Amino acid sequence: MAKSMMRAVGVLPGTREVRLIEHQAPGITAANQVKIRSLEVGVCGTDREICTFVYGSPPAGFEYLVLGHESLGEVVEVGVGVSRFKSGDLVVPSVRRPCPHAHCLPCRTDKQDFCTTGDFTERGIKMIHGFMTEYYVDEEKYLTCVPPELRDVAVLVEPLTVAEKGLSQVWDVQRRLPWIAPTTTADRPGAGKNAVVLGAGPVGILGAMVLVVNGFKTCVYSRSKAPNPKSELVESLGAKYISAQVESVDQLAERIGNIDLVYEAVGTAKISYELLRVLGLNGIYIFTGIPAPKPSLEIDADIIMRNLVLKNQVVVGTVNADRAAFEGAIRDLGIFLKRWPVALRSLITARYKIEQYRDLLLGKANGIKNVIALD
Ligand code: BGC
Ligand code: ZN
Numbered sequence: 001m002a003k004s005m006m007r008a009v010g011v012l013p014g015t016r017e018v019r020l021i022e023h024q025a026p027g028i029t030a031a032n033q034v035k036i037r038s039l040e041v042g043v044c045g046t047d048r049e050i051c052t053f054v055y056g057s058p059p060a061g062f063e064y065l066v067l068g069h070e071s072l073g074e075v076v077e078v079g080v081g082v083s084r085f086k087s088g089d090l091v092v093p094s095v096r097r098p099c100p101h102a103h104c105l106p107c108r109t110d111k112q113d114f115c116t117t118g119d120f121t122e123r124g125i126k127m128i129h130g131f132m133t134e135y136y137v138d139e140e141k142y143l144t145c146v147p148p149e150l151r152d153v154a155v156l157v158e159p160l161t162v163a164e165k166g167l168s169q170v171w172d173v174q175r176r177l178p179w180i181a182p183t184t185t186a187d188r189p190g191a192g193k194n195a196v197v198l199g200a201g202p203v204g205i206l207g208a209m210v211l212v213v214n215g216f217k218t219c220v221y222s223r224s225k226a227p228n229p230k231s232e233l234v235e236s237l238g239a240k241y242i243s244a245q246v247e248s249v250d251q252l253a254e255r256i257g258n259i260d261l262v263y264e265a266v267g268t269a270k271i272s273y274e275l276l277r278v279l280g281l282n283g284i285y286i287f288t289g290i291p292a293p294k295p296s297l298e299i300d301a302d303i304i305m306r307n308l309v310l311k312n313q314v315v316v317g318t319v320n321a322d323r324a325a326f327e328g329a330i331r332d333l334g335i336f337l338k339r340w341p342v343a344l345r346s347l348i349t350a351r352y353k354i355e356q357y358r359d360l361l362l363g364k365a366n367g368i369k370n371v372i373a374l375d
Contacts, residue, residue, distance in 0.1 A: 008133035009357045009372075010064035011050055018051045018361055020354070021064055023129070026137040031081030033137050036091060038374045040155040040351070041132050042070030043360045044202070045267060046125060046290070051361045054292055059127050067361070068132030068372075069095045069124035070158040072146065082140045090146040092157040092330070093138050096320045097121045097128060110141070113165065113320035122320075132354070134374060144326040150333055153344055155371050156206060160329040161321035163207035166263060166286045167214065168325065169318050174284060177312065188215030194256050196221055198275055199266030200230040200241070202347060202369040203288060207263045208239050209336050209344075216261065221252055221275070230368070236343050244271060253278035260284070267291050273299040276315065279307065285315045 003025055010021035028035050047067055050056035058065040075089040085091065098107035099119035106114035123138075124130015146154045171189070174180070184191050195211045197204050200222035211218045218239040224230065231241035242252055249271075253259060258280035264272050267289030277300050279285050307313060321329075336344045349367025352360055360370050 003134075006134040007354055008066045008129075009068065009354065009361070011053075011056065011058075011067055012064045013053045013056075013058065014063055016053055018067075018358070020357065021066075023066055023133050025135055028077055028079050028137060030139075031079040032140050033079045034075055034082055034085055034091070034140055034143060035077040035135060035137050036071075036073035036093070036143075037076050037135055038068075038071060038073050038131055038133060039090075040072045040374070041068040041130075041372045042155045042159065042202075043370045043372065044070060044159060045365075048361055048365065049290075049292065050125065052292075055290075056125050057127050059121075059129060062129075065124070065127075066129035066131075066133050067124050068130035069122065070155060071131035071136075072151075072154045072157070073131070073136070076135070079140075084140055085143065085145065090148060090151060090154060091143040092146055092154060092326060093123065093131065093136075094142045094144070094161075094321065094323070094326055095122050095125065095158065097123070097142070111322060113322050132357070132372060144323070144330060146330055147334070150330065150337065153333055153337060153348070154330070156202070156344075156347060156369065157326065157329045157333060158321075159202050159369070160206045160210070160333060161325040162203050162265075162288050162318070163210040163263070164325035164328040164332070165321040166207070166288060166316075166318045167210055168328070169316050170261060170284055170286065173314050173316060174282075177282060179282060184215070190214040190216035190261075193217065193260040194258060194280070195219070195261040195263060196252070196256065196259055196275065197239075198222070198262060198264045198272060199289075200224070200234060201265060204263075204265035205230070205233065205347060205368065207265050207288075208234060209237060209340070210332060211261075211263065212237050212239055213332060213335055213339070219252070219256060221249075222266075233343050233346060233368075237340060249274045249278045253280075258283070262286065264289055269294075270297055273297075273304070277303055277307070279311070279313050281311045283311065283313045285313065287315065287317045288319075290319075 008023035
């Protein structure tokens with residue numbers, strides 16, 4: 001008989017605790033549901049932030065939130081109405097679930113990443129339990145199938161969707177002007193353009209991979225001096241690594257020429273706005289970070305405003321990801337694995353047992369992507 005209780009990593013905002021809890025094992029209760037065994041769960045800055053109790057909230061009626069939103073799982077059971085999955089399939093779930101309101105056009109059309117009411121939920125983040133546990137159940141429509149050859153890297157799909165959605169926003173927004181040369185081939189639409197990735201964490205490095213694959217001349221701008229493991233990884237992709245301790249943003253801009261695209265993946269405002277000041281003509285700046293509120297800081301607001309107007313610039317915030325971004329991430333992971341097998345695997349720093357959650361969530365962050373492996 002299946003176990004009725006499972007181990008899970010729970011966050012208890014009421015008592016300000018993070019601990020292993022006994023969580024009720026889920027079962028299929030509707031025809032369109034799929035039961036999944038957790039294989040791997042990635043740990044990210046959002047999880048660590050939830051563990052400081054400034055972000056995230058448990059579901060109604062619960063004192064705890066089961067953490068975890070970056071999951072790779074294996075289907076163990078399907079409801080009678082499920083057609084796309086069978087037992088044994090590898091799947092990655094998306095994070096956000098729609099709000100209940102009839103007037104929310106995005107949520108009613110499977111675009112809850114653009115929810116207009118704020119009443120969406122997010123698995124492992126906002127009012128719905130996450131994946132840092134042994135089994136979970138989800139609706140078929142929120143799952144994307146992973147080919148078996150991606151088994152050991154597919155836990156990176158969710159953080160990669162940040163870049164996938166970000167880049168699809170770039171194409172949508174830049175369509176308003178003649179940005180892409182007619183000579184550019186469809187598989188390398190960024191050819192001839194200069195991109196800067198700000199930050200060399202998992203979101204930054206995965207973003208750099210996407211940009212390089214799309215043909216952008218890519219530079220990763222990050223704090224640590226080179227050489228270091230991340231700078232070496234970045235350079236092995238064919239991107240350039242520049243330390244912010246060695247070159248100012250002005251020197252960076254001088255080196256690069258027109259900065260056509262910035263992909264922010266650092267999560268701190270100060271350096272992000274400094275870099276915004278040197279964005280180029282017709283440039284687009286994508287923000288992905290979610291900084292905790294801090295005291296206000298001085299920025300070159302006049303110069304930035306002047307540039308936004310005189311240089312036709314756009315600043316876009318992007319959050320969460322839709323189905324297309326998940327499918328794109330799985331397709332691109334396959335490309336990365338062929339092109340950079342060693343570099344891609346090295347993004348996963350280490351795998352831990354669920355009992356080691358404390359070091360991962362509350363200890364000093366180390367490496368690139370740390371993962372809890374449950375099998
Ligand atoms: C997740 C997103 C989520 C965002 C805000 C990120 O860490 O990847 O899916 O929308 O946090 O909660
Ligand atoms: Zn995350």
